[in-house]
Every structure is written in C-alpha cells, then in structure tokens.
Amino acid sequence: MSKGTLFDKVWDTHTVQILPSGQTQLFIGLHLIHEVTSPQAFAMLRERGLKVMYPDRTVATVDHIVPTENQARPFVDTLAEEMMQALENSAKENGIRFYNIGSGNQGIVHVIAPEQGLTQPGMTIACGDSHTSTHGAFGAIAFGIGTSQVRDVLASQTLALSKLKVRKIEVNGTLPPGVYAKDVILHIIRKLGVKGGVGYAYEYAGTTFASMSMEERMTVCNMSIEGGARCGYINPDNVTFDYLKGRDFAPKGDDWEKAVSWWRSMASDADAEYDDVVSFDASDIEPTVTWGITPGQGIGISEPVPTPDSLPESDRAIAQEAYSYMQLSPGTPIKGTKIDVCFIGSCTNGRISDLREAAKFAKGHHVANGVKAFVVPGSERVKVEAEKEGLDKIFVEAGFEWREAGCSMCLAMNPDKLQGDQISASSSNRNFKGRQGSSTGRTLLMSPAMVVAAAVNGKVADVRELS
Ligand code: SF4
Numbered sequence: 001m002s003k004g005t006l007f008d009k010v011w012d013t014h015t016v017q018i019l020p021s022g023q024t025q026l027f028i029g030l031h032l033i034h035e036v037t038s039p040q041a042f043a044m045l046r047e048r049g050l051k052v053m054y055p056d057r058t059v060a061t062v063d064h065i066v067p068t069e070n071q072a073r074p075f076v077d078t079l080a081e082e083m084m085q086a087l088e089n090s091a092k093e094n095g096i097r098f099y100n101i102g103s104g105n106q107g108i109v110h111v112i113a114p115e116q117g118l119t120q121p122g123m124t125i126a127c128g129d130s131h132t133s134t135h136g137a138f139g140a141i142a143f144g145i146g147t148s149q150v151r152d153v154l155a156s157q158t159l160a161l162s163k164l165k166v167r168k169i170e171v172n173g174t175l176p177p178g179v180y181a182k183d184v185i186l187h188i189i190r191k192l193g194v195k196g197g198v199g200y201a202y203e204y205a206g207t208t209f210a211s212m213s214m215e216e217r218m219t220v221c222n223m224s225i226e227g228g229a230r231c232g233y234i235n236p237d238n239v240t241f242d243y244l245k246g247r248d249f250a251p252k253g254d255d256w257e258k259a260v261s262w263w264r265s266m267a268s269d270a271d272a273e274y275d276d277v278v279s280f281d282a283s284d285i286e287p288t289v290t291w292g293i294t295p296g297q298g299i300g301i302s303e304p305v306p307t308p309d310s311l312p313e314s315d316r317a318i319a320q321e322a323y324s325y326m327q328l329s330p331g332t333p334i335k336g337t338k339i340d341v342c343f344i345g346s347c348t349n350g351r352i353s354d355l356r357e358a359a360k361f362a363k364g365h366h367v368a369n370g371v372k373a374f375v376v377p378g379s380e381r382v383k384v385e386a387e388k389e390g391l392d393k394i395f396v397e398a399g400f401e402w403r404e405a406g407c408s409m410c411l412a413m414n415p416d417k418l419q420g421d422q423i424s425a426s427s428s429n430r431n432f433k434g435r436q437g438s439s440t441g442r443t444l445l446m447s448p449a450m451v452v453a454a455a456v457n458g459k460v461a462d463v464r465e466l467s
Contacts, residue, residue, distance in 0.1 A: 002165060002166035002272070002273060002274055002275050003272060003273040004268060004269035004271060004272035004273060005166050005203060005268040005269075005272045005273075005274065006122075006139055006141075006203065006233060006235055006266055006267055006268045007141060007164070007166045007201045007203065007233065007268075008166075008272075009122075009265075009266050010122055010123070010124060010140070010141045010266060011024070011026070011141065011163060013122070013266075014026050014027040014028075014029070014124045014141075015027075016158055019160055021160070022162070023160045023161055023162050024160070024161055024162070024163060025158050025159070025160055026124060026158060026159050026160075026161050027124065027157060027158050028057070028124050028125070028126045028153050028157055028158060028159060029057065029123040029124045029125060029140075030057055030059070030113070030118060030119070030123055030124075030125045030126075031054075031057055031058045031059070031125075031126055031127070031150075031153045031154070031157070032058075032059055032060075032061075032109045032110075032113055032118075032125065032126075032127035032129075032132070033058060033059070033060045033087075033096070033109075033127065033128065033150065033154075034060065034061055034062060034063050034064060034087070034109050034127070034128070034129065035062045035063075035064060035065055035083040035084060035086070035087045036064045036065065036083065036128070036129075036413065037128025037129065037146075037147050037150055038060070038086075038087060038090065038128060038150055039083060039086040039087065039090070040147050040151075041128070041147050041148070041150035041151040041154055042086070042090040042094075042154070044148070044151045045151060045154055045155055048155075050154075050155045051094060052094040052095075052096065052154045052155070053154070053155060053156055053157045054157045055094050055095040055096050055097075056097075057157060058094075058096045058097070058154070059096070059097050059098075059099070059113065059118060060087060060090075060091045060096050060097065060098040060099065061098070061099040061100075061105075061106055061107065061108075061109050061112055062084060062087060062099075062100065062101060062106060063106075063107065063108045063109055063405075063406055063407045064406075064407045064411060064413045064414070065077070065079075065080040065083055065084070065413050065414050066080075066101060066106075066404070066405070066406035066407070066414060067080075067404075067406070067414050067415050068374075068376050068403035068404045068405070068406045068408045068414065068415075068416060069403060069404070069415065071101055071102075071404055076415075077414075077415070080413075080414065088100065094154075099112060101404075102380075103380070104380050104381070104384070105379070105380060105381065106379065106380050106405060107377070107378050107379020107380055107381065107382065107405045107406075108346070108347045108350060108378045108379060108405070108406070108407055109127055109129060109347070110127075110129070110131055110132065110134040110135065110218070110222065110347035111347055111350060111351060111378035111379040111382065112379050112381075113125075113135065114134070114135065114137070114138065114214070114218060115247070115351075115379060115381055115382075116247060116248045116249055117244050117247025117248050117249040117250035118248075118249045119135045119138050119140060119142075120138060120140065120244065120249075120250070120259070120263070121138050121139035121140060121236035121240060121263035121266055122139060122140065122236075122262065122263055122266040123135075123138075123140040123141070123142075124140070124141050124142070125140050125141070125142035125143075126142070126143060126144075126145045126149070126150075126153055126159060127142075127144060127145065128144065128145055128146065128147060128149075128150040129144050130144035130225045131144065131222050131223075131225060131347050131348070131429065132144040132145075132231075133221050133222060133223075133224040133225045133229070133230070133231045133232050134218050134221050134222040134347055135218075135221070136221040136224065136231050136232045136233030136234065137214060137217035137218040137220070137221040137233070137234055137240075138214070138233075138234075138236060138240055138244075139233055139234060139235055139236035139240060139263065139266060139267065140233065141201070141231055141233065142221075142231055142233075143230045143231045144225065144230075145159065164199060164200055164201045164230055164231070165199055165200050165201070165275035165276070166200065166201050166202075166203055166274050166275055166276075167197065167200045167201075167202055167203070167229075167274065167275060167276040167277070167278065168203045168205055168274045168276070168277045168278075169188060169192075169202055169203065169204050169205070169278055169279075169280070170205050170206035170277065170278070170279040170280070171184060171188075171204070171206045171207075171208040171209060171279070171280045171281075171282055172206040172207045172208060172279070172280075172281060172282060173207065173208060173281050173282035173283050174207075174208070174211075174282055174283070175208060175282050175285065176282075176283060176285070176286075177464060178287050178449065178462070178463045178464035179282075179285050179286065179287055180216070180219075180287075180357070180447040180448075180449060181212060181216035181217070181219040181220050181447075182219055182288075182348065182349060182427070182445075182446065182447035182448075183285050183286070183287055183288040183447055184208065184220060184282070184285055185219065185220045185222075185223040185224075185226075185227075186223075186288040186290065186295065186298040186445065186446075187280065187284075187285045187288055187298070188227060188280065189223065189226055189227040189295050189296045189298065190288070190296055190297075190298040190299075191278075191280070192227055192278065193227070193228070193296050194226060194227060194228055194294045194295060194296040195228045196227055196228055197224065197227040197228035197229030197230075197232075198228040198229075200228075200229050200230075200275070200276070201229060201230065201231045201232065201233065202224050202227065202229040202231070202232035202233070203232075203233055203234075203235070203268060203274070204217075204220055204221070204232060204233070204234045205234075205235070205268075206279070207282075208282045209234050210237065210239075212239075213239065213243075213353060214239060214240060214243040215351045215352070215353040215354070216353070217234050217239075218351070219348055219349060219354075220232070220234070221233060221234065222347055222348045222429060223295065223348060223429050226295040226296075226429055226430065227295075227296070235267035235268050236263045236264065236266065236267055237267070240263070241260050241263070285300075286300030286301055286302060286303075287300070287301045287446070287447065287449075287450050287462060287463055287464065288300055288301070288446070288447075289301055289334050289444055289445070289446045289450065289460060290431050290443075290444055290445040290446075291305045291306075291322070291326065291328055291334050291444070292318070292319065292322030292326060292431070293318070293321065293322045293325055293326065293431060293432060293433050294318065294322075294431065294432070295429065295430065295431060295445060297318075297319070297322055297431075298445070299334055301334065301335055301450075301460070301461075301462045302333075302335070302462070303333075303334065304330075304331050304332055304333050304334070305323070305328050305329065305330050305331065305332055305333075305334055306319065306330060307330040307331050308320065308330060325433055325440075325442070326423075326442050327421070327442070334444075334460055335459075335460050335461065335462060336459050336460060336461075337423070337444070337459055337460040338423070338458065338459050339371060339423055339424070339425045339444075339454045339455070339458060339459055339460060340370075340371065340372065340418075340422040340423050340424065341371070341372045341373070341409075341418060341422055341423070341424040341425070341426075342367070342371060342372070342373035342374070342400075342424065342425045342426075342451050342452075342454055342455035343373075343374060343376070343408065343409045343410075343416075343424055343425070343426045343427065343428065343436075343451065344358050344373075344374070344375045344376070344400075344427045344448045344451050344452070345374075345375065345376030345377070345378065345403075345407075345408050345409070345410065345427065345428070346376075346378070346407065346408070346410035346426075346427060346428040346429060347378060347407070347410070347429075348410075348427065348428055348429040349427035349428070349447065349448045350376060350377060350378030350379075350382065350405075350427070351378050351382060352382050352385050352386060354427065354448045355375065355377065355382065355386050355391050355448070356386075356389070356391065357448055357449055358375070358395075358427075358448040358449060358451065358452050359391040359394040359395060360449075361449050361452040361453065361456075361463060361466055362394055362395055362398040362400065362452050362455075362456075363394050363398070364398075364467075365398055365452075365456040365466070366398055366399045366456065367398060367399030367400060367455045367456065368455065368456060368457060368458030368459075369458070370458065371455055371458050372401075373399060373400045373401070373451075373455040374400055374401035374402075374403055374408075374409075374416075375392075375395045375400050375401070375402055375403065376403045376404075376405065376406060376408040376409075376416075377403070377404075377405045378405060379405050380404075380405050382405065383404065383405050398455075398456075399455075400455070409424070409426065409428070409436050409437065410426075410428035410429065410430070410436075411430075411435065411436075412435070412436050412437025416437070417436065417437025417438060417441075418436045418437050418438040418441030418442075418443075419438055419441075420438055420440060420441070421438070421440040421441065421442060422438065422441055422442070423441075423442040423443075423444065424436055424441070424442070424443050424444065425444050425446055425450070425451045425454035425455065425460065426443050426444065426445055426446070426451065427445075427446065427447065427448045427451050428443070428445065429445065430443070430445075431443035431444065431445050444460065446460075447463070449463045450463050452466070453465075453466045
C-alpha cells in the first residue's frame with residue numbers, strides 16, 4: 001500500500017466517507033463537462049428532479065463534435081447540432097460556466113482548464129473523457145468517468161471509487177535531440193504495456209520530468225490512460241507554480257502564497273512508499289512511432305516492425321491482427337512507410353508549445369504532393385496566440401491547412417475523417433482500428449515534429465534528419 005505519496009494525500013483529503021462496499025466516497029473539486037457524455041447525464045438528473053449540486057465547480061465546453069472548418073450554426077450535422085443545443089440548454093438551466101464557440105475560451109476540455117488556471121495541484125478532477133489524466137501534470141488526481149458517473153458528480157459532487165495502487169515511474173537524464181515528451185510516454189507504454197497500469201495511478205518522477213515544461217508534462221500524463229493507469233501525475237514544483245501564476249482562476253494576493261505552501265505540502269514525501277517502482281534512462285529513447293493498433297505497439301524510428309518471435313507470447317495475437325489491419329510486414333522498417341494524411345492537434349499535442357515546435361520544422365519546407373496535412377489548435381486561446389506569433393502563416397506557406405479549435409481527427413466525431421484505408425501520421429493519442437473516422441483507416445502516433453517530417457517527406461521519416 002502506498003504511503004506518503006501525493007496520491008494518498010489528495011485521496012485522504014477528499015474522502016467523505018468509506019462506504020459499506022469498501023469503496024471511498026470521494027469529493028470532486030472540479031467537474032469538467034462537454035457535449036458528448038453530458039446530455040444523458042443531465043437527462044437522468046431531470047428524470048429524478050435533481051439539480052446540479054455545485055454549479056460553480058462545474059465547467060463546460062464543446063470540443064468533440066465541433067467542425068474545424070465551417071462553424072456556422074446550425075451545424076450541417078444535425079446530431080452534432082442537437083448535442084450542442086443540449087449542452088447550451090443544460091448549462092443555462094443549471095447556471096454552469098460554459099465556454100461556447102466564439103467565447104475566446106472554447107477548446108478541448110483538457111486544454112482549456114489548464115490554460116485558465118482551473119486545474120490546480122492537490123485537486124480531484126473528473127470529466128466524462130478518458131484523457132482527463134492530463135490534469136495530473138499539475139499534481140492533481142484526475143480521471144475519466146462514464147456517463148452514469150457524470151450524473152453522480154452533477155448530483156452529488158462525489159463519486160464512489162476504489163483506491164488505486166501507486167507505481168512510481170522514474171525517467172532520468174536528458175532527452176536526445178528530436179525526442180519529445182510524446183516519445184517518452186510512447187516508450188513507457190511500449191515497455192509496461194497497455195494494461196500494465198490497470199489498478200494503478202502512475203507517478204512520473206526523475207530528472208527528465210523535472211526539466212519538462214508544464215505542457216510537456218501534460219502530454220505525458222494525458223496518455224497515462226493508454227498505459228492502463230486510471231490517472232497519472234507529477235508532483236507540483238516551481239515549474240507548476242510559475243505556469244499557474246497570474247492565470248484567470250489561480251489564487252491571487254495573499255491567497256497565492258497560502259496556496260503555494262499547501263500545494264508544496266501535497267507533493268509525495270521523500271520517504272514515500274510505493275506499490276511498485278520502475279526506471280528508464282532518457283538516453284535510450286528514440287523518436288517513437290506506433291506501427292500497430294494499440295499505443296503500446298510502438299518502436300523507435302530506426303527499428304523495423306517487430307517480428308512475432310521477437311515479441312512475448314502474450315503480444316503475438318494482437319501483433320498478427322495489427323500486421324493485417326495496418327498492411328505492414330514484420331521485419332520491414334517503419335521509416336519510409338507512405339503517408340496520406342498528417343494531423344497536428346488533440347489534447348495530447350495541440351498546445352502552443354507543440355505548434356511552436358512543429359512550425360520550427362515546417363518553416364522552409366513544403367508538404368509532399370498528395371499528402372493532406374492540417375493543424376488544429378487545442379483551443380481558441382492557442383489559436384490566437386499562434387496567429388500572434390505568425391505560426392499559422394508558417395504552416396500555410398508550408399502547405400498545411402490551418403483550422404479552428406477542436407478535437408478534430410483525434411476521434412473524428414466531426415467532419416475531419418480518414419477515407420477508406422488512408423494512413424495518417426498523427427500527434428493524437430489513440431491508434432485503435434477506425435479511431436480516425438474510417439473503419440479501415442490506419443493511424444501512426446508520433447510527436448508533432450515527427451508529423452511534420454512525415455508531411456514533408458510523404459512517408460514516415462526521422463525528424464533528426466530534417467534540417
Ligand atoms: S482530443 Fe481526442 S482524446 Fe482529447 S478530448 Fe478530444 S477526442 Fe478525447
């Protein structure tokens with residue numbers, strides 16, 4: 001049993017009671033909602049004549065179904081329009097803060113909450129979306145929940161949950177050039193497996209994470225769920241506090257110092273006990289690309305697609321399924337795989353630092369003939385900032401399309417979809433079969449810089465070779 005960890009402290013601080021089932025009734029500090037998982041939850045509340053218990057702890061935005069080209073209302077997709085209206089009405093009816101399109105604050109739920117300072121250390125955060133783990137970058141315990149749990153949080157601001165074990169994942173050393181936070185988390189998931197984190201919270205520690213920016217830390221925590229961990233976090237430090245200071249919802253004046261001192265006290269103790277500890281060396285990590293149909297099927301750019309006999313017995317059946325679906329042969333290099341579509345965006349890599357880094361490589365190059373490449377900012381604020389810095393012009397000159405904020409082709413619950421068996425180089429987080437909108441569409445996950453390298457070369461390429 002973990003002891004003295006941030007996870008323990010946050011859990012204990014938010015425990016309302018231990019239920020007869022043995023589960024904990026946990027208070028949720030911040031509930032983030034969006035248009036996809038909330039309509040049914042609000043309907044269930046209405047059926048029971050209940051109101052939202054803490055509207056001021058609930059924040060809504062729209063992201064999944066939002067078109068990134070033509071955002072004129074009503075949307076062409078009538079189902080999307082219905083979902084929009086349902087959330088608009090529910091937010092109004094319950095007095096919930098709602099960041100709608102054009103508010104200047106709309107965007108992917110896991111991008112807008114951190115950028116406004118809503119996400120803070122020591123919090124419990126829930127949202128009807130798996131990638132809520134993103135917010136753990138601030139030293140919060142944050143997890144995705146299902147629709148009936150969204151209802152429970154709306155009605156009671158609490159959840160019935162079983163406590164997780166804690167695995168400390170240490171990565172030490174300096175990342176080699178061309179290797180990013182995305183490569184680090186893809187490497188971790190490759191090594192520990194997509195189910196390795198089931199029953200665990202992941203605590204990321206070590207010098208590599210200590211020297212990452214908050215946005216890089218968010219990329220890492222975002223994909224904890226892809227490794228099976230319900231949540232992942234990094235202990236709050238000066239990088240966290242510097243990021244938060246002055247943001248809209250960050251404490252101000254005397255409250256700031258009090259908050260920082262409380263936040264520091266929530267970090268894991270030096271002598272904290274963990275249920276498991278694993279370590280990696282940053283210098284062993286290469287720019288990483290997935291070749292298969294799970295985020296755990298990743299390889300370094302210089303490696304070939306693994307052969308069945310190089311894999312553990314337990315991974316061979318899913319590997320066979322992946323070779324066939326992805327139309328890739330074991331033993332062949334991943335580098336050089338032809339690409340049809342390049343997507344930069346999502347709650348994993350749609351923040352301003354991601355766009356800055358991608359633009360650095362896009363500048364002076366051009367998207368290869370026959371490749372569709374597009375950039376989707378994670379939020380309206382990211383879009384405004386990128387345009388202020390001229391990043392949009394760099395992308396457009398390089399042959400990328402520049403879009404409005406939303407989830408876009410991460411999930412394709414909007415017009416941005418792969419066609420047929422097109423293959424995409426994507427900065428998103430899931431490469432499941434059909435994830436990007438076509439039942440035969442294929443996805444290769446990688447960092448935004450690697451997506452640019454793929455776009456420019458028309459095939460999977462090593463960003464370290466792009467000047
Ligand atoms: S960007 Fe993708 S993973 Fe993130 S919230 Fe949207 S659909 Fe979910």
